[in-house]
Amino acid sequence: MPQGMLRTSALAAGIAMVTLLAAAGTGIGTAGTPALARRPVPHENPSTVPVEADPAAAFEWYLAAISQFTSWRFQEGRNLLIQLDRDNLPADIQGIVRETSDLVIKEGSILEAVDGWVRDASVLMDAGKTDAARQLLGQADVYVRRAAVLFDEVAGDFQGLARRSNVEALRPDAPQRRAYEQLQRAAARVKTLLLTYGAIGQDPQQVGAVTRLLPYKTSIELFAPSIVYPGRAFAVRGRVIEQAPVPSTGRLLTLRLDDQAVAALPLERLRHQFTVPAGTMSGLHLLTASVPAKGRYLGADVGKSIRVERAVPVVSLRGPKSVVVPGSLLLTGTARSQFGPVDRAVVQARVGRAVREVRTSETGEFRLTLELPGTLRLVGPEKMSVRLIPGEPWHAPVEVTRDLFIINPLNGAVSVALLLPIGGLLYTRTRRRRGPRELAGLVPVAEESVPARRAEPARVSLPGTVRDQLIAVYLAALRDVQAVTGSQMTPSTTLREFLWAVQPKLRGDAFKWMTTLAETALYSSRPITEESLEQIQRLKAQLKGELASGTA
Numbered sequence: 001m002p003q004g005m006l007r008t009s010a011l012a013a014g015i016a017m018v019t020l021l022a023a024a025g026t027g028i029g030t031a032g033t034p035a036l037a038r039r040p041v042p043h044e045n046p047s048t049v050p051v052e053a054d055p056a057a058a059f060e061w062y063l064a065a066i067s068q069f070t071s072w073r074f075q076e077g078r079n080l081l082i083q084l085d086r087d088n089l090p091a092d093i094q095g096i097v098r099e100t101s102d103l104v105i106k107e108g109s110i111l112e113a114v115d116g117w118v119r120d121a122s123v124l125m126d127a128g129k130t131d132a133a134r135q136l137l138g139q140a141d142v143y144v145r146r147a148a149v150l151f152d153e154v155a156g157d158f159q160g161l162a163r164r165s166n167v168e169a170l171r172p173d174a175p176q177r178r179a180y181e182q183l184q185r186a187a188a189r190v191k192t193l194l195l196t197y198g199a200i201g202q203d204p205q206q207v208g209a210v211t212r213l214l215p216y217k218t219s220i221e222l223f224a225p226s227i228v229y230p231g232r233a234f235a236v237r238g239r240v241i242e243q244a245p246v247p248s249t250g251r252l253l254t255l256r257l258d259d260q261a262v263a264a265l266p267l268e269r270l271r272h273q274f275t276v277p278a279g280t281m282s283g284l285h286l287l288t289a290s291v292p293a294k295g296r297y298l299g300a301d302v303g304k305s306i307r308v309e310r311a312v313p314v315v316s317l318r319g320p321k322s323v324v325v326p327g328s329l330l331l332t333g334t335a336r337s338q339f340g341p342v343d344r345a346v347v348q349a350r351v352g353r354a355v356r357e358v359r360t361s362e363t364g365e366f367r368l369t370l371e372l373p374g375t376l377r378l379v380g381p382e383k384m385s386v387r388l389i390p391g392e393p394w395h396a397p398v399e400v401t402r403d404l405f406i407i408n409p410l411n412g413a414v415s416v417a418l419l420l421p422i423g424g425l426l427y428t429r430t431r432r433r434r435g436p437r438e439l440a441g442l443v444p445v446a447e448e449s450v451p452a453r454r455a456e457p458a459r460v461s462l463p464g465t466v467r468d469q470l471i472a473v474y475l476a477a478l479r480d481v482q483a484v485t486g487s488q489m490t491p492s493t494t495l496r497e498f499l500w501a502v503q504p505k506l507r508g509d510a511f512k513w514m515t516t517l518a519e520t521a522l523y524s525s526r527p528i529t530e531e532s533l534e535q536i537q538r539l540k541a542q543l544k545g546e547l548a549s550g551t552a
Contacts, residue, residue: 056176074112216244231393
C-alpha cells in the first residue's frame with residue numbers, strides 16, 4: 001500500500017477513534033480510585049482501611065491513570081500515579097512499579113503538550129497563519145515520536161509486571177485480571193491517539209477536522225488575597241474559560257477551603273465575598289475552585305494557597321516613668337492596627353499585684369487609673385505590663401511592657417528631719433574635695449567620719465557595710481558628673497536639687513536612678529541589699545558611657 005494511503009488510513013482511524021471518545025464524553029475508560037492506595041477519609045481509622053499488597057493490584061492503578069489520559073485529563077492521571085503508595089507492594093516489585101510509573105507520567109506529559117500544540121495549530125490554520133501552524137505541528141511530531149518510544153517501553157513493563165504477578169493465571173472474573181485486560185485496551189487507545197497526532201503532523205490540512213471532534217477544554221482563573229484574616233470578609237474573583245463554540249449549561253463552579261465547600265457559583269459570575277471562620281488556625285490553607293465535566297466539556301480545577309493571619313495591634317502608652325507608692329498611676333494610650341482603631345478591646349494594666357481593666361473607645365483610646373498600694377517594693381525598677389485583648393477574631397492579643405521606677409518615701413516629718421544629716425555630710429565631703437585629697441582619687445565612705453546629727457532616724461552605718469559601699473559608688477559618680485558638667489554641689493544643696501541642676505546637661509537617666517538609690521541608703525532605716533548595690537554599680541557603668549559621649 002502506498003505511504004500516502006497509509007497516512008490517510010491512519011488519520012481516518014484516528015478520527016474515528018477521536019469521534020468515539022468525544023461522543024462518549026469524559027466517562028470513556030475512566031475508573032475509580034484503586035484500592036491499592038486509597039486514602040482513608042477523615043473519620044476512618046487508617047489501621048482498618050483495607051490495603052491490598054498484591055502486585056497485580058497495580059494494574060487497577062495504571063488503568064485509572066491511562067483512562068484519565070484518554071479522557072484528556074492529563075494532570076489528574078499524573079496525580080494518581082504520584083499518589084501511588086508503592087510501599088505496600090513486595091520489595092522485588094517496588095522497583096518495577098516505580099520505573100513504570102515514571103514512564104507513564106512522562107507519557108501523559110507529552111500527550112498533554114502535543115494536544116495543546118494541535119489545538120493551537122488549528123486556531124492558527126483558521127486564521128490563515130499556515131507557516132506558524134506547521135511549525136507547531138512539526139514540534140508536536142517530534143514529541144509524538146518520543147512518546148511512541150516511551151509507549152513501547154511502558155508496554156514492555158506492563159508485560160513484565162504481568163509475568164511477575166502471574167496475573168493471567170487468575171480467574172477470569174478476578175478484579176486484577178479484568179483491570180489488566182482493560183489496561184491493554186486503554187493502551188491501544190493511547191497508541192491510536194499517538195498515530196492520529198502523528199498523521200496530522202504529516203498532513204496539516206486535516207488538523208481542523210480532528211480538533212473539531214476533540215472535547216472542549218475548560219480552564220479557571222482564580223484571584224484571592226495571599227493573606228486573609230479570620231472573621232474578616234475578603235473577595236474571591238476570577239473567570240471560567242470554555243474553549244467551545246457555545247457555553248455549557250447546568251454547570252456550577254464549587255469553591256472550597258481545605259476540601260470544605262463554601263460556595264457554588266454560576267460560571268459566568270465568579271465573584272464571592274468569603275469569610276474565613278473565626279476559629280481557623282493561622283498558617284497556610286488551600287483555596288480551590290472546580291468545575292465538573294459534562295458531555296464534551298472537560299472539567300477543570302485550580303488551587304491557590306492563602307495564609308491566615310491575625311493582625312497585631314500597636315499599643316501606644318503615655319504615663320509617668322516613676323511613681324510614689326502608695327499612690328495612683330494615671331495611664332493613657334491608643335490601640336490601632338492596619339484596619340484602624342481597635343475599639344471595644346479589653347486593656348489590662350498590671351504592676352506587681354495591682355491590676356486594672358478598661359475598654360478602648362471607638363477611636364481606640366483608653367484611660368485608666370491604677371491604685372498602687374504601699375506593699376510594693378520600697379524602691380527600684382518594676383515592670384508594668386499592659387495587655388490588649390481585642391474583641392474581633394482578626395486581631396491578635398498583644399502585650400507591651402514598660403520600665404517603671406517605684407519610690408516609697410517615709411512620712412513627711414521624718415523626711416524633713418533627715419535633710420539635716422545629708423546637708424552636713426555633703427558639706428564635709430565638699431570641703432574635703434577642696435583639699436589635697438581631691439587628687440587622691442575616689443575615697444570610700446568607710447574611711448571618712450559622718451558628722452554628728454541632731455536626729456538619727458536611719459540606722460548608723462558601720463564601716464564597710466553594703467550601705468556604705470552604695471554611697472561610695474554614688475559619691476564617685478557625683479565627682480564625675482561635676483567634672484563633666486561644671487556644676488558643683490554646695491553645702492546647702494540637697495541631692496535632689498543637684499540632680500535637677502545637672503539632669504538637663506546629661507544624655508541619659510542613669511544619674512537620676514543613682515540619686516534615688518543614694519537617697520534611700522541615706523534616709524531609709526531598711527537594710528540595703530546586695531541587689532541594690534549591684535544595681536547602682538550597673539548604673540555607674542551606664543553613666544560612664546553617657547558622660548563619655550558628652551553633655552546634652
